[in-house]
Amino acid sequence: MTHTGVTAPRGxxxxxxxAGIKASGKPDMALxxxxxxxxxxxxxxxxxxxVASPVKVSRAALADGSVKAVVFNSGNANACNGAQGDKDARxxxxxVAAELGLADGDVAVCSTGLIGDLLPMDKVRAGITELAxxxxxxxxxxxxxxxxxTDTVSKQAWAxxxxxxxxxxxxxVGMMAPSLATMxxxxxxxxxxxxxxxxxxxxxxxxxxxxxxxxxxxxxTNDTVILMASGASGITPSQAELDDAVAQVCxxxxxQMQSDAEGVTKRVTITVEGTSTDExxxxxxxxxxxxxxxxxxxxxxxxxxxxxxxxxxxxxxxxDPEKISVYFNAHAVCVDSTGAPGAxxxxxxxxxxxxxxxxxxxxxxxxxxxxxxxxxAYVEINSAYST
Amino acid sequence: MTHTGVTAPRGxxxxxxxAGIKASGKPDMALxxxxxxxxxxxxxxxxxxxVASPVKVSRAALADGSVKAVVFNSGNANACNGAQGDKDARxxxxxVAAELGLADGDVAVCSTGLIGDLLPMDKVRAGITELAxxxxxxxxxxxxxxxxxTDTVSKQAWAxxxxxxxxxxxxxVGMMAPSLATMxxxxxxxxxxxxxxxxxxxxxxxxxxxxxxxxxxxxxTNDTVILMASGASGITPSQAELDDAVAQVCxxxxxQMQSDAEGVTKRVTITVEGTSTDExxxxxxxxxxxxxxxxxxxxxxxxxxxxxxxxxxxxxxxxDPEKISVYFNAHAVCVDSTGAPGAxxxxxxxxxxxxxxxxxxxxxxxxxxxxxxxxxAYVEINSAYST
Numbered sequence: 030m031t032h033t034g035v036t037a038p039r040g041x042x043x044x045x046x047x048a049g050i051k052a053s054g055k056p057d058m059a060l061x062x063x064x065x066x067x068x069x070x071x072x073x074x075x076x077x078x079x080v081a082s083p084v085k086v087s088r089a090a091l092a093d094g095s096v097k098a099v100v101f102n103s104g105n106a107n108a109c110n111g112a113q114g115d116k117d118a119r120x121x122x123x124x125v126a127a128e129l130g131l132a133d134g135d136v137a138v139c140s141t142g143l144i145g146d147l148l149p150m151d152k153v154r155a156g157i158t159e160l161a162x163x164x165x166x167x168x169x170x171x172x173x174x175x176x177x178x179t180d181t182v183s184k185q186a187w188a189x190x191x192x193x194x195x196x197x198x199x200x201x202v203g204m205m206a207p208s209l210a211t212m213x214x215x216x217x218x219x220x221x222x223x224x225x226x227x228x229x230x231x232x233x234x235x236x237x238x239x240x241x242x243x244x245x246x247x248x249x250t251n252d253t254v255i256l257m258a259s260g261a262s263g264i265t266p267s268q269a270e271l272d273d274a275v276a277q278v279c280x281x282x283x284x285q286m287q288s289d290a291e292g293v294t295k296r297v298t299i300t301v302e303g304t305s306t307d308e309x310x311x312x313x314x315x316x317x318x319x320x321x322x323x324x325x326x327x328x329x330x331x332x333x334x335x336x337x338x339x340x341x342x343x344x345x346x347x348x349d350p351e352k353i354s355v356y357f358n359a360h361a362v363c364v365d366s367t368g369a370p371g372a373x374x375x376x377x378x379x380x381x382x383x384x385x386x387x388x389x390x391x392x393x394x395x396x397x398x399x400x401x402x403x404x405x406a407y408v409e410i411n412s413a414y415s416t
Numbered sequence: 417m418t419h420t421g422v423t424a425p426r427g428x429x430x431x432x433x434x435a436g437i438k439a440s441g442k443p444d445m446a447l448x449x450x451x452x453x454x455x456x457x458x459x460x461x462x463x464x465x466x467v468a469s470p471v472k473v474s475r476a477a478l479a480d481g482s483v484k485a486v487v488f489n490s491g492n493a494n495a496c497n498g499a500q501g502d503k504d505a506r507x508x509x510x511x512v513a514a515e516l517g518l519a520d521g522d523v524a525v526c527s528t529g530l531i532g533d534l535l536p537m538d539k540v541r542a543g544i545t546e547l548a549x550x551x552x553x554x555x556x557x558x559x560x561x562x563x564x565x566t567d568t569v570s571k572q573a574w575a576x577x578x579x580x581x582x583x584x585x586x587x588x589v590g591m592m593a594p595s596l597a598t599m600x601x602x603x604x605x606x607x608x609x610x611x612x613x614x615x616x617x618x619x620x621x622x623x624x625x626x627x628x629x630x631x632x633x634x635x636x637t638n639d640t641v642i643l644m645a646s647g648a649s650g651i652t653p654s655q656a657e658l659d660d661a662v663a664q665v666c667x668x669x670x671x672q673m674q675s676d677a678e679g680v681t682k683r684v685t686i687t688v689e690g691t692s693t694d695e696x697x698x699x700x701x702x703x704x705x706x707x708x709x710x711x712x713x714x715x716x717x718x719x720x721x722x723x724x725x726x727x728x729x730x731x732x733x734x735x736d737p738e739k740i741s742v743y744f745n746a747h748a749v750c751v752d753s754t755g756a757p758g759a760x761x762x763x764x765x766x767x768x769x770x771x772x773x774x775x776x777x778x779x780x781x782x783x784x785x786x787x788x789x790x791x792x793a794y795v796e797i798n799s800a801y802s803t
Contacts, residue, residue: 076730077726077729077730078729078730078735078737079725079726079728079729079737079740079753080729080737106722108722108725108726109721109722109725109750109753109754109755110754110755111738111752111753111754114754143722144720144722144723144725144726145721145722145750145754145755145759146755249726250722250725250726250729319706321708321790321794321798322798325794325795325797325798325799326798326799328795328799329798329799331799333531334496334532335493335495335496335530335531335532335637336531338466338495338496338531338637339464339466339495339531339636339637341466342464342465342466342467342637343463343464343465348465350465350466350467351498353466363496363532365498366466366496366498367496367497367498367500367501367532368496368497368532368533372532403708403795403799404795405792405795405796407708407712407795408712408715408790408791408792408794408795409792410712411708411709411712411713411716412712412713412715412716412718412790
């Protein structure tokens with residue numbers, strides 16, 4: 030397949046270039062352009078109150094339910110750079126708009142990388158000129174590579190439907206936490222869909238995919254997921270059909286992100302049930318997923334269910350402290366808050382660990398969070414990032 | 417000084433023994449007895465809803481404001497052992513009471529170690545007999561050693577006043593989090609003080625010492641801090657004098673615990689100010705102290721203030737996202753949410769790192785949390801604990 034990722038649906042072109050922002054000399058800028066005939070769009074952004082300059086620009090661009098292009102750079106987050114950072118992000122959008130004959134407000138901006146260094150705007154300006162020249166309906170894969178930071182593999186997804194499709198690219202490996210993770214995601218579709226329909230599909234999908242990723246409890250200043258529709262297929266799917274296809278590509282990207290999380294040696298899926306509400310179940314699942322003692326035990330393939338109980342016991346969720354049950358890879362290791370026979374012998378040596386916790390109230394609340402173990406590699410990667 | 421730690425104040429005897437609970441063959445049981453003439457006491461316990469059996473027993477024993485003895489074991493937390501665990505903890509208290517001619521309700525029980533294994537009660541019974549025989553007014557140091565788990569040093573403190581004193585022993589290295597940490601602490605005084613006065617002094621001291629320790633966001637099922645007064649000095653200090661002396665020993669133990677935290681290479685003190693309330697400042701300080709990306713940066717001596725902003729931006733605290741300032745070791749590294757000149761060159765290579773964050777609202781809220789870095793040794797220690 031030559032048309033992959035964001036350029037799989039009709040009506041989209043992409044480009045990638047090496048502007049020199051990354052010291053490594055790897056590709057570090059990308060552009061995705063919606064060539065129409067329609068230009069509806071929706072987005073979800075970080076919930077962090079400290080937001081990067083590109084997020085401010087993109088929020089403004091998306092406010093009218095339409096964007097025609099998204100420019101990406103990796104290697105520099107353009108976050109916490111004050112008024113100059115805002116000015117630089119606006120200039121990125123304006124330069125793209127000028128190259129493509131668009132209004133400034135038609136262009137969203139996504140940046141990822143180190144926080145607190147000013148963008149090298151001379152390199153960025155030259156890069157944007159290069160990107161505009163290189164636009165290509167086959168460049169989805171190249172664009173996906175150009176947005177990588179500590180990702181070890183590029184991440185794309187595609188959902189084919191009858192006469193229309195959804196494509197996507199994403200990056201994200203660290204700072205993965207509630208409400209997105211450090212991720213940049215661009216989803217495209219050639220379906221015809223209103224901005225409202227796109228917004229609904231994206232919010233539903235994010236909630237059960239990207240929002241369920243909680244790798245290290247950290248939440249980026251730059252998280253952005255943008256969905257653009259070109260209408261080039263001439264087909265208007267039902268909301269349910271759109272929801273389904275968008276959810277499919279988001280699920281694929283979320284799985285790829287979990288598998289490529291910084292320092293991951295185990296993919297850990299935590300499901301909490303038996304509490305009053307889904308929200309409480311999510312609180313408990315996140316509390317466990319962020320507990321370093323639990324995460325270290327997972328790294329050691331150690332069925333240490335005691336730490337599981339100690340962690341969920343601190344969660345903001347209804348529970349019966351004497352009736353909690355824990356299952357590792359479907360083996361009961363703790364029943365009624367007491368160890369089950371053979372619990373210490375459960376085999377957790379594989380790369381996937383499934384953890385299920387029943388908080389014992391009999392309530393209908395249920396939620397799943399995807400996290401990883403806490404490994405030496407995580408410490409190594411994150412102890413020598415900026416220097 | 418022959419009389420140290422819990423046996424420094426008059427009216428207390430202690431004992432330690434090797435009952436064989438620990439596979440290492442190191443001392444694993446201790447006893448502290450108040451020989452009077454008074455027997456007032458106060459305690460604070462874990463806020464975890466999953467509580468160990470000994471905590472249940474100790475809560476009941478302390479309910480009347482008096483205990484005469486505390487029995488400790490290390491190597492087994494007796495947590496999550498169901499009805500048998502409760503029965504075993506009650507038996508520990510009853511055996512000590514029988515040996516010493518006390519009522520069962522005069523004895524508190526503290527256990528620390530692995531969660532989820534039943535206590536080897538044959539060994540515990542023999543150990544209690546041994547402890548009762550070995551009671552000695554010089555055994556404070558031996559008792560402090562017998563309650564160690566992964567502690568690398570034993571922890572004692574002493575505050576001498578005019579004619580009376582306060583002594584203490586403690587253990588605690590991992591699972592250190594809000595509301596105590598995995599700690600067992602026994603504080604003794606020969607002052608004459610009502611249970612109410614002791615309770616007030618202990619709560620005040622805990623709030624600014626043990627509660628400010630947040631090593632890894634985990635909170636134990638067993639945390640217990642007990643303060644006992646013998647009145648053997650015949651002196652009744654004022655509440656302020658009592659508060660001060662109790663706070664002094666608690667502060668010393670808290671510092672010792674921070675320095676001995678699992679895998680620590682850096683002691684990190686985080687102060688947050690410039691928000692509406694002290695509680696909000698504490699929320700923000702804890703959020704930062706638990707952020708793994710921040711903690712890894714500290715391990716790497718990396719002045720990565722961007723991660724500091726990203727972490728506090730997610731905290732439940734009033735802030736002006738454009739006016740946040742960050743200081744590392746008193747050097748301004750970020751002013752008005754923008755990097756300060758020379759920020760990347762600040763030297764964090766020493767063992768102590770002081771982090772101050774001003775959230776920029778001008779509000780009076782202020783709080784300090786003591787944490788550590790996230791090191792390879794932390795991962796190593798915690799990935800191979802139960803197996």
